[in-house]
Amino acid sequence: MNLLKLWNFHGGLHLDGHKRESSVAPLAIARIPERLIFPLQQRNGEDSQPIVAPGDRVLKGQVIARDDNPFTPPIHASSSGIVRTIEDLPLPHPSGLSGLCIVIDTDGDDVAMEFTGVADYRQCSPDELRRGIYEAGIVGLGGAAFPTSIKVAPGDHRKVDTLILNGAECEPYITCDDSLLSHYPADVLNGAKILLHILQAERCLLAVEDDMPEALAALERAKEREGFETIQLVRVPAIYPTGGEKQLISILTGREVPMRGIPADIGVVCQNVGTAAAVYNAVIRGIPLISRIVTVTGRGVKQPQNVLARIGTPLADLIHQCGGYTNEAERLVLGGPMMGFGVPTDDLPLTKSANCLLVAGRNELIGEKQSLPCIRCGACAEACPVSLLPQQLYWYSRSEQIERALDYNLFDCIECGCCDYVCPSHIPLVQHFRAAKGKAVAKRREREKADHARLRFELRQSRKEQEKRERAESARRKKETLVTGKAPEILEAIERAKLRRAEKTAPPSGNSEPIDDDKEKAISPATDAESRDISVDAGHAEKQSGDQISKAQPIPSEID
């Protein structure tokens, strides 16, 4: 079936898969947990705004938080219940920081909103479908949780010809995509057709690794039943990290994503298979992204298996569902053994991006080994799938020469951990690179903030200068006013008033005369006084003004 020519990428590792532990057990459907937790922050960015309050009753599928930002899709309740609180709780994040979360006490009835899908997606424009994908809260389920609606909008200037569905689950232990493809192959293939329609692309390549025979068989059966001519199944070798986006693209197409570019630049869009199934559910069935398949595995859990669980389920509930911890349980890792991160507690919610919960037993993972000095063997450079020079990066990262590290393309590192794995000195290279990346970002941010502050300071200085000039100007004018008696504008106004008065009094008319006379008398004192003022020489004093003016008189008279 591999009619497609396969390419390869530099480096990579053959790792012990540990897939059978979780993939032999059938897919379990998780129970409704007693409470659901929804962090308001989905990716690193701003919190979404909660649109429910404590005490509100919510239904399954109801939007509970949203934001105007196209990069933060709405969050939906994954079961019905009452909102208990919106409070700071620890987040499933390597930092261990807390953030605002909506906590829902479920009622167990699982009452759903009315879901309405579209009968024929071909009748919808790509923009409508993208909107639907956004509203369904769909993000990439492969691990990065990038909003799908953005990813399938490559822009008019990029022509996408190939959609790649990533079912190459290269990281050891993880089998959630395998399980999804085995159980719901039609959902994935139908989702792929919708994505093809949105992207207006010609073909779809669905990549699975050659150690996933059940998934491949299920996909082939589904293809036989329903056609899907535009979708081609491709078996790729199980080399870590084949499932990396850029690596998979180069294996399947031989094209390389340019530095700082995106796959759409070379006409490719890559999506996780889980995302495709979520798109199908959202568009055809109208169901938002409220559940996902997650692998619970490792020697620390009694029944390793894949679980279809609601987003927001506490990790402790998932462990419980899988028979609980064994005596061996030692470390809790979210994600796989290569790229996952340790979490200190199981009192954390399942998020959209969590594909695996690994409960590691004793000595199951490479622990923190004593690292030794680098011997410059170069094994890391051979293993690096991005063709970087990890040892150079390591020197520069360690000696704080971040600029040099950037010159060696630090930001192209995908943090796959291959270099760590092969390093004979057990140097935690990826940790060094992550720290260096963090420093570079922090430095850039500080620089931006400083530039902004400088700009504001300069604007303030120039404003103060201007105010000073204006004050000096007005002082000068005041002085001038004192000198001439009146400001030129006032003099002009008086002149105009005088003219008007002259016009009025000049033509004496019949009937209205007596009334006019009265009016005249009423206003005359003031105007008379003014006209007298004007009539006198500029140097002479006004009657109303006080001593100051009279003191100022000598100056103009001298000028005169």
Added chain:
Amino acid sequence: MLAVFVVCALFALFGLILGYSARRFRVEGDPLVDKIDAVLPQTQCGQCGFPGCRPYAEAIARGDADINQCPPGGEEGVIALADLLGVEPKPLSAEHGIEKPKSAAIIDESKCIGCTLCIQACPVDAILGAPKLMHTVIESECTGCELCVAPCPVDCIRMEPIKETLATWRWPEPKALGQ
């Protein structure tokens, strides 16, 4: 004789080229001051003894000020300045203050009497308010210079270290190499 003539002609030619390019490609202002100013943290706090970062940069360029008078820049800032100027880095001078964690000013709004003194003191217009009305600090604009703290007659401004969020969090350095 010819050699002398040729050399003189060349001198004249090069002189013309140099003279022309000196006018044509003239650099406005002092580029060194700009470079120093770009390294300074732009807190505009005046702890260095100069009224703002730019004046301090000018003083360094003139040789009137030392490179270790900027506490907000910290040791890192001193090293960056030393690199730029080709001198030896030195520890931060204690008389100008100590390096503190990045902070932002917060006004206790229940105590604020609306005197506008802090608004006048703020070098980056980060305080919003009007006479006899409550004032508040725009946190994203605050540089943490502390210049607003002293003028407040009711002592309602305090400095709070900036909280770490997911957006500002970064991976820690791995533990030191074991020997």
